[in-house]
Amino acid sequence: MDFIYINQNVLDNLFYILVSIFVFFVLIDNFKTLKNYQKTFITACMSLPSILCMKFPIYIDEYCIHDLRQIPFLIGILYGGWPVGAALLIISLAIRFFIYGFNSLTLIVYIVIFILTALFSKKFSMFNRKNKLIFSVLLSLCLGILTTSIAVTISDSFRVTEAYMFYFIFLPPVVMFFVVYIIEILGDAISIKSKIAKLEKMEVVSQLAASISHEVRNPLTVVKGFIDLLKAPNLSQEVREQYFQHVVRELKSAETIISDYLAYAKPATEDIGIILIDREIRSIIEMTKPLANMNSVKISEELVPGITRGNIQHFKQCFLNLIKNSIEAMPNGGDLSLVTLVSKFDIIIEISDNGVGMSKEQINRFGEPYYSTKEKGTGLGSMVVVKTIETMNGKIKINSVLNKGTTIRITLPIYTS
Ligand code: ADP
Ligand code: MG
Secondary structure, eight states, X not given: OOGGGSOHHHHHHHHHHHHHXXXXXXXXXXXXXXXXXXXXXXXXXXXXXXXXXXXXXXXXXXXXXXXXXXXXXXXXXXXHOHHHHHHHHHHHHHHHHHHHOOOHHHHHHHHHHHHHHHHHHHHHHHSOHHHHHHHHHHHHHHHHHHHHHHHHHHOTTOOOOHHHIIIIIIHHHHHHHHHHHHHHHHHHHHHHHHHHHHHHHHXXXXXXXXXXXXXXXXXXXXXXXXXXXHTOTTOOHHHHHHHHHHHHHHHHHHHHHHHHHHHHHSOOOOOOEEEEHHHHHHHHHHHHHHHHHHTTEEEEEEOOOOEEEEOHHHHHHHHHHHHHHHHHTOTTOEEEEEEEEEOSSEEEXXXXXXXXXXXXXXXXXXXXXXXXXSTTOOSOHHHHHHHHHHHTTOEEEEEEETTXXXXXXXXXXXXXX
């Protein structure tokens, strides 16, 4: 087999396929709403290279047009299922017949490829990467051999030349291997990003659990004490009433701590909604009070009402991480203040501590995953902060002096209905 076969036309075909895959991932990574139209989007991204491959084929002989259009076709069916396959089948056949005229052999070959691939597409989605690679290579090899046999059987004049062997039997499995490999790697890169954010949350959830169980025990001990007191025989109705009120108050406080914690710990949805900034920040302060108490940190707040738009759970996680960082920056206690200011278009939220402060390097690397100066740090909290504020079209500014303290100022757009 000669390398003369890898000519400009083959490279052009490869280029169309690879570019459409990159475009697919760039768009899906940056426009989350496209996920809701994934099937349509795959169809669009795979029909484009099919059409270009057909329009600029590797070569044309009197029986068939040789190009790599079966690669996007197979990829579309395997990753999008039979509906995408059916759409691609109709689109590519229509264009094929429009450009080069009707050919019954092409019709049969493409229907066979469609049916056989669609049969496996459900199974394919459950394979791991290695099996996906093996399967797609074998599939395209078998389909190449099968469709060639069909062509030879149906048409007497169909000739299997050396070039045909190369382009139709040998090349597609090789290309399939690389294409599936690239798709898997890009897909992983996108899903790992969201997994890191979840990991960070689990870390925070487990750290908070320790301080919260401690904080819940206190009210429970008080409740137990009052119930013991209530057992006394000669209590006046008035005192009894008072004890009851204490019991109810303590139980309420334990309940708030637990329900805030659970609201935070539950899996995040992707919903975008209205966020009442002051209310949400207050609830986070309530939740972090146990942790602050344990570190002798006093939290003060001056919050004016302000509304923005975004995902409430991500917002809470973001501010929880900021408050946690501030508390951790004051190992010997200190003051943490949260202040909000409202201007015409923006709402400014300032979180200040008088803790250890940050060096220039620490400020520059804020938001970089896995960068932490703490022994048990994950270095993911600030990444979640930066990501969240970015998605909400906000800005972050850090002012910090070593051994004096840090002020982090967050500006978010105000929501006006
Ligand atoms: P972690 O808290 O797990 O270390 P983060 O991503 O939350 O990771 O923070 C990264 C680093 O930024 C911290 O290790 C710390 O050095 C620095 N940092 C963040 N916030 C503060 C703060 N308020 N005061 C001092 N240093 C801070
Ligand atoms: Mg942190």
